[in-house]
Amino acid sequence: MKFSFRRRKSSTKSKSESQHGATGVSGVKARIQLRLLSQLKWEAYCPKKLKGEKPGKGAGRQEPLAVAKDLWSGLDTFQGCTDFLQSSGLNTRALRHAARMVDHFKSSYQIEDSSLSNEFRIAACKETLRQIAKSLVDQTLASNPRLESYCIGNEENMSQLRSACETWVLGSVYEKVLGACKLMFGQSDKILDYNLARLDKVDPIVLGVRSEFKDFVLGEALLQFRMINRGRTPLEKAICLQKTINCIIEGIQTVISSCSGTTAEKDGLLPCTDDLLSFMLLLMARSRVKNLQANACYMDNFLSLQAENEQSGELAYHVTNFMAACNYLNSLEVEKLVASVSAPSTAEKIPASLKSPRSVASSPVRVAPIYSTSHSFEPDVHSMNGEIFIVDMFDGRVSGRHMSQSEMELRSISEKCLGQSGLRESSKSRGGSLHVPFP
């Protein structure tokens, strides 16, 4: 009796085992190829200091990593973090597991559930995302010995890995989380936009800007600040704030260096927190960026999920300034200021040409906030009853006209919809506390 495959005869393995073995061999080859590819990618992107170094085993090898270097280039963006985590085939399993958790979070997590308080919803969401990010870190380290050798015992690298995993997780759930923040602060953000449209016209000194900086041109800072809504992750948004402030400080330092005063006089021109807050208010008024409070809430709560102290670091400082500016814009003082800038009887003061429906329709309208009389915090609430305020994005003009019957109907539908969207009364009035664990 002849056997076409002698090996099969001599082998004790079953058919299925042999087939598995064959695919196993090709699987090994594929894994080797993948690892080589990962190695090439790693060589291309990892810092020079780490190239060519053999990974140590165990936690004790800290000497080559004593100098803090970036673990990977571009870890400040979602794309950069994704590239980093996908750069090694050894991370695939950890990433796949994290992706499943993220999908589950997106499909089943009820962050929009309006029966719970904003604070509770954000805290619960934050904790879940922290767990996903932590799990990704742990599994990546467990499955990638090379990465483990770089991170264990080196706090700087470990911190970068944590940040990369957080960024990846948060970038993956961006729409859901920021969407929830927008829902929570939607109404109060509209009011903020309205206030800012009026503040755009006031003298910078009224907003606290020092007279020395009154004529300071915000140009580049404005361009930078307007990009805040392009960022997906809290890190990207916070870096946008940092760059914005750096533009301002660089501009001021150019002015200082051209001054011929004493060191003490020059130091006096260095911007302190009062100045940065005032500039932030001015930027907010001039830039017309939307969803400011939603962004503030998103950054403040999700910037550092795994940090020991969330409220530390330069980025946290910039986010705090941003938060502080938003809070200040909700203050009674600003309400009074807004009221003084544009008197309640705006409709009577606006030129007839602007009052006509045609002129309103032809203007490049971007925002048409419709306010309800129930918002008692609005300074000119009564006069606004029955009026629509149109904010012109390009020159900041606010024009008013009386509502038609159809518009009144539209408003009632709008109010109804907002009610269905789950905004709490406290959210409607003030937007709630932006920071959850507020002391």
Add this chain to the structure above:
Amino acid sequence: MGCSSSSPAAVKGSGRLQTTSQPDVLDSKNLRIKLVLLGDSGVGKSCILLRFVRGQFDPSSKVTVGASFLSQTINLQDSTIKFEIWDTAGQERYSSLAPLYYRGASAAVVVYDITNPETFLKAQFWVKELQKHGNPDIVMALVGNKADLESEREVSREEALAYAESNGMFFIETSAKTADNVNQLFEEIAKRLPRGQSSLSRN
């Protein structure tokens, strides 16, 4: 002028409930702490800050955002402390925003101007705020600045010292202009920070 300390009562509590405001323990010998500067407008907070940062020798350890956020490392005998110093807005209009800045702070420096009694009253207000809303383990320092203007003094050293002692703070008078006691202020804070506590609060 000089550093006067109250009893070690400044450090109270076990620190278990609000451990997020504990210093970050990088390792057994390195601490990273958030410090906030509070005080009325014009008392010289920024000047103290700049004087402290410029007086140090290691330029690589500095991070500056104008005169509002600065980072500086100092070496004590057995450890290294990295101060992350947050300036706060001193204008009255922004006073309600201060809690946003002192969240998670391990140390607070409350500054007043010895030539202006109103700023001393405002300093007392900040101390009360910190006691009410700040971290219970926070290390607080009361600082009388502009000590070089002795002839214009309106807040006596004894009065300020008595207030500091009664509130478990340490007291020091400084002059940002002449750099008197500026380094001592931060060194004293560094010495008083709670050590050996893990900041791994969440686990």
